[in-house]
Amino acid sequence: MATAGMRRGGTALTLVGLAGLVFVYWMSFFWVSTEINQGVVQRIFYVHVPAAWTSFMAFGFSALASAMYLWLRDDRLDRAALCAAEGGLVFGTIVLTTGPLWGKIAWGTYWTWEPRLTLTLLLWFIFVGYFMVRNSTEDPEKGKRFAAVVAIIGALDIPFIHMSVIWFRSLHPEPVVAKPDGPSLPADMLTTLLTSLAVFTVIFLGLFLYRYALEGLRAEADLRSRSTAT
Amino acid sequence: MRTYIDQIRAIIWKDLVLELRTRERIAAMGAFAVLAAILFNFSIDTTSTRPEDVAAGLIWMTLVFGGLLGVGRTFYLESQDNALLGLLTSPVPKDAIYLAKTLANFALLFIVSVLVLGVFALFFGLDLGANVGGIILVLGLGSLGFVALGTLFAAISTGTTMGETLLPILVFPLLVPMVIYGVTSTGRLIAGRPFDEVEGNVRMLGAFAVAALAAGAMLFRYVVED
Amino acid sequence: MTRLVLEAKGLAREYGPVVAVDDVNLSLGEGEFLTVFGPNGAGKSSLLGMLGGAMRPTRGHVLIRGQRLAYSDVEWRHQVGILSHRGFLYGQLTVEENLRFYGRLFGLTDLDQRIPERLERVGLADRIRFQVRQLSHGMRQRLSLARALLHDPDVILLDEPYTGLDPSAAGVLRGVLAGLRDGRRTVVMVTHNLKEGLELATRVAIQVSGRFAWEGTQADVGGEAFERHYHRVVEGRS
Numbered sequence: 001m002a003t004a005g006m007r008r009g010g011t012a013l014t015l016v017g018l019a020g021l022v023f024v025y026w027m028s029f030f031w032v033s034t035e036i037n038q039g040v041v042q043r044i045f046y047v048h049v050p051a052a053w054t055s056f057m058a059f060g061f062s063a064l065a066s067a068m069y070l071w072l073r074d075d076r077l078d079r080a081a082l083c084a085a086e087g088g089l090v091f092g093t094i095v096l097t098t099g100p101l102w103g104k105i106a107w108g109t110y111w112t113w114e115p116r117l118t119l120t121l122l123l124w125f126i127f128v129g130y131f132m133v134r135n136s137t138e139d140p141e142k143g144k145r146f147a148a149v150v151a152i153i154g155a156l157d158i159p160f161i162h163m164s165v166i167w168f169r170s171l172h173p174e175p176v177v178a179k180p181d182g183p184s185l186p187a188d189m190l191t192t193l194l195t196s197l198a199v200f201t202v203i204f205l206g207l208f209l210y211r212y213a214l215e216g217l218r219a220e221a222d223l224r225s226r227s228t229a230t
Numbered sequence: 231m232r233t234y235i236d237q238i239r240a241i242i243w244k245d246l247v248l249e250l251r252t253r254e255r256i257a258a259m260g261a262f263a264v265l266a267a268i269l270f271n272f273s274i275d276t277t278s279t280r281p282e283d284v285a286a287g288l289i290w291m292t293l294v295f296g297g298l299l300g301v302g303r304t305f306y307l308e309s310q311d312n313a314l315l316g317l318l319t320s321p322v323p324k325d326a327i328y329l330a331k332t333l334a335n336f337a338l339l340f341i342v343s344v345l346v347l348g349v350f351a352l353f354f355g356l357d358l359g360a361n362v363g364g365i366i367l368v369l370g371l372g373s374l375g376f377v378a379l380g381t382l383f384a385a386i387s388t389g390t391t392m393g394e395t396l397l398p399i400l401v402f403p404l405l406v407p408m409v410i411y412g413v414t415s416t417g418r419l420i421a422g423r424p425f426d427e428v429e430g431n432v433r434m435l436g437a438f439a440v441a442a443l444a445a446g447a448m449l450f451r452y453v454v455e456d
Numbered sequence: 457m458t459r460l461v462l463e464a465k466g467l468a469r470e471y472g473p474v475v476a477v478d479d480v481n482l483s484l485g486e487g488e489f490l491t492v493f494g495p496n497g498a499g500k501s502s503l504l505g506m507l508g509g510a511m512r513p514t515r516g517h518v519l520i521r522g523q524r525l526a527y528s529d530v531e532w533r534h535q536v537g538i539l540s541h542r543g544f545l546y547g548q549l550t551v552e553e554n555l556r557f558y559g560r561l562f563g564l565t566d567l568d569q570r571i572p573e574r575l576e577r578v579g580l581a582d583r584i585r586f587q588v589r590q591l592s593h594g595m596r597q598r599l600s601l602a603r604a605l606l607h608d609p610d611v612i613l614l615d616e617p618y619t620g621l622d623p624s625a626a627g628v629l630r631g632v633l634a635g636l637r638d639g640r641r642t643v644v645m646v647t648h649n650l651k652e653g654l655e656l657a658t659r660v661a662i663q664v665s666g667r668f669a670w671e672g673t674q675a676d677v678g679g680e681a682f683e684r685h686y687h688r689v690v691e692g693r694s
Contacts, residue, residue, distance in 0.1 A: 316544025
């Protein structure tokens with residue numbers, strides 16, 4: 001059956017991803033050279049940047065699936081949007097914890113209104129709203145539609161948030177340290193970053209498939225308990 | 231098309247007549263605005279901060295919180311006798327219902343925003359000078375963007391078990407761009423800078439309002455569907 | 457055989473795991489008056505909601521004069537009038553303002569003649585300038601009926617119209633509803649009140665747990681016998 005296959009696929013991908021993560025940790029702790037200006041602390045970026053990329057991708061995917069759900073009304077699309085949003089929230093949380101850890105050492109402060117960090121924070125809250133709306137309606141169908149609207153509006157708001165926080169930032173002094181992910185990244189750092197990016201994407205896909213299969217099973221169980229009840 | 235516009239006008243007329251007779255929302259928003267201005271006045275230490283430096287931010291915060299108070303109740307006046315169902319089963323397109331409700335809310339919030347400006351000018355001793363028109367334009371565009379999102383999300387939060395408490399959680403993250411552009415342009419205009427300097431920001435406010443209106447008109451039908 | 461006006465095919469509505477309406481089929485011709493009985497929670501209101509376009513069916517569809525209704529379409533709503541025990545009225549607007557508001561939503565242009573005429577019919581002509589909150593419950597219900605009939609719909613849906621009315625107000629409403637049996641309109645009423653439901657019906661259905669458990673006409677089971685029959689059907693199914 002499709003659901004079981006998906007769950008197996010999800011488990012396999014997650015395991016591959018976790019093994020890859022061990023490798024990424026090895027790379028970023030032992031293999032890659034230390035960045036000259038920032039020192040050891042810069043290594044956190046091999047987690048921070050891929051997590052950010054993954055969470056943005058997940059939120060974008062969730063919004064897309066939400067729009068398709070409103071159009072086609074296929075429950076599978078809603079499930080996909082839900083599972084992607086969950087993944088986005090998890091990886092967004094990683095971004096929001098690793099960012100300040102790095103910021104404390106590099107900038108001397110836990111929080112700065114760095115545009116991409118700000119955008120991640122706001123997106124994180126938008127998707128918290130997504131889950132709150134979803135779980136606070138009596139009719140679950142209504143919750144799905146409300147959540148889809150929140151995801152779509154959130155995605156449409158991204159360009160505005162992005163432009164405004166960059167512009168807001170330009171009013172304030174530039175960061176003390178230059179951003180590490182400039183175009184002139186040494187080869188070994190680039191390799192580590194790209195490997196990590198791939199691994200994080202695999203982990204997301206694995207978790208996504210697993211969650212998606214689980215939601216499918218739940219829907220099936222609901223259907224079955226209903227047909228025995230009446 | 232003529233029917234469409236007349237349907238919108240009928241709903242706006244109905245909302246404003248109801249507001250005129252009950253004065254529920256405008257009174258709440260107006261009182262809130264004045265009281266907030268009084269509290270804000272005591273919340274700043276005038277020996278270290280000049281009131282005109284922080285006035286723009288406080289005006290916008292008053293507008294956002296006061297607006298929430300009024301917009302959150304948009305659909306309560308429909309719910310007393312289940313009148314919303316009467317609206318939804320009539321041959322009015324859902325986007326027309328959304329646009330009408332949003333424009334009626336805009337009328338209320340715009341009046342309140344001018345009141346807020348007046349109250350802050352009075353209490354904080356602001357000299358608005360020649361920029362008063364520009365500031366009102368900025369506040370108007372801000373109010374429009376606010377009600378465009380606020381009306382859509384008021385419909386959502388009214389449909390949940392959490393009700394109005396959910397509204398700020400949903401709209402505040404979305405309103406950040408509007409607050410950034412609105413506060414900075416208002417601040418500069420209060421400081422007496424020429425309008426040209428904030429023109430880009432005002433355009434962004436306008437774009438935000440138009441995008442929010444369009445998105446709301448498209449998505450409202452999925453919110454009120456049953 | 458009269459022409460078919462209102463049909464439902466395989467109509468179903470679910471709220472997540474809850475099944476409110478389950479595979480309901482019906483076809484009503486011109487002049488027919490169907491009363492759907494059923495205990496609380498049988499799905500009567502959901503059925504009416506779907507027939508009136510207030511709810512999107514989970515499965516199945518509704519047809520008016522053979523035309524399949526799309527939930528998102530608004531044009532066919534001109535042909536349907538809904539009277540619920542909630543009036544859809546605004547307490548702070550006057551009787552006339554309420555009707556004028558709904559008239560504009562329906563794109564009616566002859567409201568200056570239409571409104572007094574409708575108010576005359578429901579016996580509220582002398583209250584035209586009153587605010588609705590000043591009216592008694594019975595008067596409000598009659599005004600609501602005038603609202604539902606304002607655009608002259610062919611299909612009329614009544615959702616527990618007698619709820620909360622005292623006997624005399626119910627009597628007045630009954631008289632006005634009887635006027636709906638003019639051979640041209642098709643009426644569906646849902647109620648759990650057997651006596652009121654039977655009075656005007658040409659056809660009768662009993663809905664239990666979302667499904668039509670029994671269908672027939674007045675003549676099949678009349679008067680006292682119907683009550684026993686009703687309880688047998690309801691208890692047999694649930």
